[in-house]
Amino acid sequence: MKYIIHDQVTLAKAPEGPLAAHLASFANELSAQGYSGQLLKLQVRIAAHFSRWLKQRGVGARDICLEHATWYLRYRARHVRSYLDDRAALGHLIAFLDRERLISAQRMPARRLTPIESCTLAYIEYLHEARALSKATIVYYVPFIREFLEHCFDDGPIRLSRLRAGDVVSFVQCQALRLHLKRAKLMTTALRSFLRYARYRGDTTLDLAAAVPVVANWSMPSIPRAISADQTRQLLASINRQTAVGRRNYAILLLLARLGLRAGEIAFLELDDIDWGAGQLSVHGRSGQRNELPLPADVGKAIAAYLQHGRPKSASRRVFLRARAPITGFGRSGVGSLVRHSLQCAGIDAPTRGAHQFRHGLATQMLNHGASLSEIGELLGHRHPQTTKIYTMVDIKALRTLALPWPGGVR
Missing domain, CATH: 1.10.443.10 (Intergrase catalytic core)
Structure with missing residues (x-):
């Protein structure tokens, strides 16, 4: 006997486990997002298999976390024919359960941030709260700052007090060679902003923003390139x-x-x-x-x-x-x-x-x-x-x- 979950999805067996009652809602959300046909069937069936696997291990809905999804993928790779889309499908399911508050937020393990990520997040908060910059401007600035921190500190601890003018100059010289003029200009603007932030925090007493070189030839060399x-x-x-x-x-x-x-x-x-x-x-x-x-x-x-x-x-x-x-x-x-x-x-x-x-x-x-x-x-x-x-x-x-x-x- 077949069990209808959605007008496009049927299961050979009745759904079991802590997620059985939510499969129809999951299918409806996927359908509303534009998924149809084989992709919709694949994601709902993996959710049903995951729910059955959770039942076998005595895991309740409120105890589900990302680690269970990882363990299930390993199990599936060993005992079932797995596909490249399996991980994405489970990711969509976990996100759905989180949005519906069907799993406890505190059960979702927080990944430990790297030193560069921690420093960058603090800078983003400064731009947003203290400088009130637009989201678009922040998005433009941040990649350059990550690259600057990687250039100066690699994977080690971030000690902004150790920054010197030579670090700033060498980074700009290295980056300017591969960037278009407009991108190079944006890079130096972002770098000056970050170095002013470092001085604002008291991490450095030097005015390193003044050490950021000016990339030559800022004037427009020709009329803008236009399609005819x-x-x-x-x-x-x-x-x-x-x-x-x-x-x-x-x-x-x-x-x-x-x-x-x-x-x-x-x-x-x-x-x-x-x-x-x-x-x-x-x-x-x-x-x-x-x-x-x-x-x-x-x-x-x-x-x-x-x-x-x-x-x-x-x-x-x-x-x-x-x-x-x-x-x-x-x-x-x-x-x-x-x-x-x-x-x-x-x-x-x-x-x-x-x-x-x-x-x-x-x-x-x-x-x-x-x-x-x-x-x-x-x-x-x-x-x-x-x-x-x-x-x-x-x-x-x-x-x-x-x-x-x-x-x-x-x-």
Whole structure:
């Protein structure tokens, strides 16, 4: 006799053990996250086997912890045919039990932090509490600080009092060689912030922030690299809008091309940010600012087509969702990956593989058609006029192709 757990999952035996009563709820949550078919069956069946294994060992629901999942995986590897997805499936189950408060939080063993992790967490708390920096800024800073601490202390204890100017200079020199100018600039900014934090804590009396070298050539060496209008048209024409993923990708690329939005602004766009009646889009810009932008008809039509015939069912308020489970919104890196993949499939040799080139392309086109710097800055959400002025720089190489010959010829 088969036992129905979910409309897509049946078990050969009646479920047993401390988790038997919760398998249906687990299956429903997985289904709501977009899992279906074989993946849904696999995860629920492993949960049922895990529950039976727990019963055999006399483990109650309130006593379950991560160690039991580890022990079960070892047992499964020895006695049952195991798969690569088993560990992920049990991870989803433990997370579900924790969210539903079916297992005791104190039973979840806390992993001991490394010295670098402890120091980094304290710095993050300082940035958040004392400096009130945005989450995005903190995310940008932290990887550089981890690398700096690894460079100076390796796996040993963190003693900031032993830092010297030579440590700072050698780290910057090493990192600057492999980083793009913008990343190098961000790295030095993060490093100065951390060294000021170390002095604020009293870990060092030296002003090591002043020892951070300035990476040469900060001035913009040329006009920003922008995708051309022809390449943009070619890319948009290459998208297959007969599929759900194609409708989503087309709408995202249109937002990049027509409004010059940043990748993060598109990724975090929510359904409530679209005012269909007024034809406006409310964009969450940098530093928490919101910009109200007009919604072009073709962009609105593309978004509507995706919402009606491509967007998966989800409780998420994000406009653009992943096509595969778990069905959630994606980050700015997801938009960048979409752009790279689309350019590659279309065979377009664009100036870069990133999403920001559309922003530069839009600004360049507006300038060529007579738009003022204030109009361009308003559309792109620039807070400072100086940011928009980079588009007025002259492309000398392009101008040389237009140069008239000297009337008297070469002498």
